[in-house]
Amino acid sequence: MSTPISKYAAVTLLLASLAGCGRDGSVPIAQAEKDAGDQAARDGKIVCALAGSDTFERTCTTEQITGPDSKMLVIRHADGGFRRFTILTDGRGLAPADGFDETRIRVLGANRIELSSGDDKYRLPAQIKGQGNAGEKGASKDAG
Structure with a gap:
């Protein structure tokens, strides 16, 4: 019985130590998550929500x-x-x-876009010209 209690104590200690991250001048958790996401995108891994889902997960990969x-961008799904x-x-x-699906691009903020094609959505890093155009842009299959 002491083994399960010590496991719970270790998990609690770990969670408590993670909760305190960023409060002593180190990198805040939100910044660390952003940095990890940026590194994953550089490695070709992006978040996507497939088949009409609103839940984004880092399960898609990209290649140019x-x-x-x-130049072409290929986005691969886990399936x-x-x-x-x-x-x-x-x-x-x-x-x-x-394909014939309408493609839309929405600027999410500095250097990030959301690309929607059919029922699939992808969040990508992007170089956005003239940051003042933070609306939506549409691109159809005929655009290009």
């Missing part, structure tokens, strides 16, 4: 493919599905490379 005339987008150089962002 450079062709002779363009094997994927979406391909053409990276546009005219300031519009991305356009679907195949």
